Amino acid sequence: MSKSYPLYERPSDRLKQLLFGRWRRFYRPHVALEGVDLEVRQGQTVGVIGRNGAGKSTLLKLLCGKLQPSSGRVEIQGRVAALLELGTGFNPEFTGRENVYLNAAIFGLTRPEIDARFAKIAAFAELGDFIERPVKTYSSGMMMRLAFSVVVHVDADILVIDESLAVGDIFFVQKCMRFLRAFSQRGTLLLVSHSIPTIASLCDQVLFLDHGRMRMFGDAKTVCEAYSASRWTDLPEDEARGLRAAAARKPVSEQDASAPVVAPSNGSARTVENRTTVLDSAQRFGVGGAKLVSVDLRVDGRVSNWCEGGERVELEVAARLETAVDRPVVGFYIKDRRGQNLFGENTFETGCQTGATVGATVRARFVFTMPVLPVDEYLFDVAVGTGTQDRPLILAWYRDVLKLSSRAKSPHRGLVGIAMESVELEVDPSGPAIMR
Template identity: 40%
Template sequence: MLDQSPTPADVSIDVRNVSKCYHIYSRPQDRLLQLLLGRKRRFYKEFWALKDVNLTVRRGESVALLGRNGAGKSTLLQVISGVLQPTAGTASITGRIAPLLELGTSFNPEFSGMENIALSASVLGLTEEQIAERRDTIAAFADIGDFIHQPVRTYSSGMQARLAFAVAAHVDAEVLIVDEILSVGDIAFTQKCTRFIREFRERGTLLFVSHDMSAVTALCDRAVWLNGGQVIEDGAPRDVAHHYKVWMANPQKHLDARAFLESLKAGTADEAEAPEPEPAGDGAQPVPDDDGTLLVQDLKTRTRVSFHWDALSSGEGGARIERAWIEDAEGSTATMVNGGDAVTLWIEAEARQPLQSPIVGFGVKDRLGQVVFAWDTSKTDLLPPVVDAGQTFRAGFRFRFPYLTGGTYTINLALADGTPDTHIQHHWMYDAMEFQVQWSSVAQGLIGIPMEQVVFTVDA
């Protein structure tokens, strides 16, 4: 949520008490009957796609809308964009807007791509002179070859997405609205659009709808969860995305989402009151800190090992991850990992019911929530042990740590039972560990490779 009420000058999008109602007719003839006899009787059922929605987006803020199909996300974007009129309430926007909603909404299917560039750009506010100046640049960004001169009705969904995004990227918009358009493109197009969105965030306001939780956490400052046309939660992307995913994964997700969220938060608070862990693998005695972080203290020093008892988690609960730690090549607990270091990640858990084929895994994420690398015990020839209820077991992953750029990273921990294709997720901990990469030899990119030798040769 916003930490303080923004001033009108700071607001790009202001949605106040917006509701949208559709009339649903059981039979085609009921529309005519409603027209003729509507004053005496109602021949339709009401469907409220939005119910008293309030949303304020600051200038320069990036906000994601989450929710399953039919939750009201697209309807809300259409109301904000001016495509739909709300049944009640108001929605205002400040600045030039570039909405990327349903594919082809601003395209004439009989016009060529070049003709539709002019049409869409004019709808978005460009003058004829500006369109003429940018037409070739837009066509190059779309990169659909000779199809740019063919009717849009001959385009695939991916080609339409390329053309629509190319126009939106060149109209000097102050507000960009993206509704799942990236999901229909190929990887090259998606990467190009993602780069543009990252650059756009530095100067504009973004409203983003996606089912890709990694993209949401990487690109957005806030996330808003919608269900049944109502706002269920508004907060940090990582937290909202977690709550939404847990609700979607729960077999009782037909229950009221807001009530489920309240019970989930209460359950998370209970998890923070976990018992003190047993001694770490190197003989040091872990002690829970006030913030939930695990501290390892020995005779020489007091080092911080970032295993958080209060990490957000989900799962069936048939087993529980109790602790995890990283050891260096000498078997001592590591508090900082550098690229190229030989390390072992240990994950310890307790079975609360018999496990026939436990799977233990982890995933390392950067500060934007992008998964850098991941692994689990099913990817080896190791035969998993049968674990009885009440038994403690652990998995160790020994590897040479990749060359990562310096900074803070987090680790998801996972525990399941079954096979890679068919399994029950018993405990999944989000960002349960945190570590620092102090130094590495990565020049650019997310990950580096060990370079044994670099040479120059010049032909005579």
């Protein structure tokens, strides 16, 4: 399906189009979506990602019936509940109570059904006396509470949510996340978000939209990583061109390689040995200007690809620059099976601001205590870049370069566990009464 809008240069062009549109077009068509072919099966949780203006909200409005496609068709089976722009379906002059009845009726509930569920809706929203006040007095967070609470209680088969979780306090957001995880076990969920960790943790499939077109649709890990890669390879093009031009002026072999630039650590950095080869499946992206030489992973002083948690880990990354860089930065991430970044670090804050010339070898050494990871396999990403934390320029990002297996013997708590210095429990039979 596709969706386009007419853009008029002048207000008078609308009248001209109405009168003379049969013979001439007085507008410029703007294509918001083009050629989107998507099938979402019952019980799937699908995320939609993309930059601002990619067509994400337009797609959800088409799926909800709030817009009609310019071409193609939308087929939906089941009751749909949508949470799009905050305030959609609400009358600002009505009280929260009145808007609950209005919004729930729009979703197809009868008056007796709303009466029976109102107490639960009000309790979920936690608005207190504000439920009896006009919605125009609500903050954006309060508006989200009320809208989400209605959606929770309409018994929808398909739930469509667009960025609404970006507002609200952390406690209510967590309550919403618990509901979404429970709903995903029985219903169909479509979620738009700029939060890649949220998409990766909730969704089975992800649609990546780019300028109104489907760039990729597939499993969450693959698509989320492709989207993250595009953020570094697509922008900023002006800086990327400058780096490519600098690298192309003279081949590396014709340059004098400077001394290695080593990020400072506790003591002098040791020579990098190519003890751990990059996995054949590793993927590289970036604007160019650096190549990975070696990655050395040691667990308690030994070259290893497994850990139990609590060990002293040394990760050493070496890369060769193909362009001059004012301030090289090296970093890494450890990811779980779903592609969620568990933790990572980079050398930006180390104070190493030495420039590096073409052909220089950049080495970074990270030493840390490995947390307790659930028994599974994990992957490392490493990257070489420049710039700042707010405006980085990725020269080369290598995805899935190393695999690490966790053989943790103790049960874990959460995505990442930490070693407790001590855990104590005392029982005082004569103590105070239990708090209720």
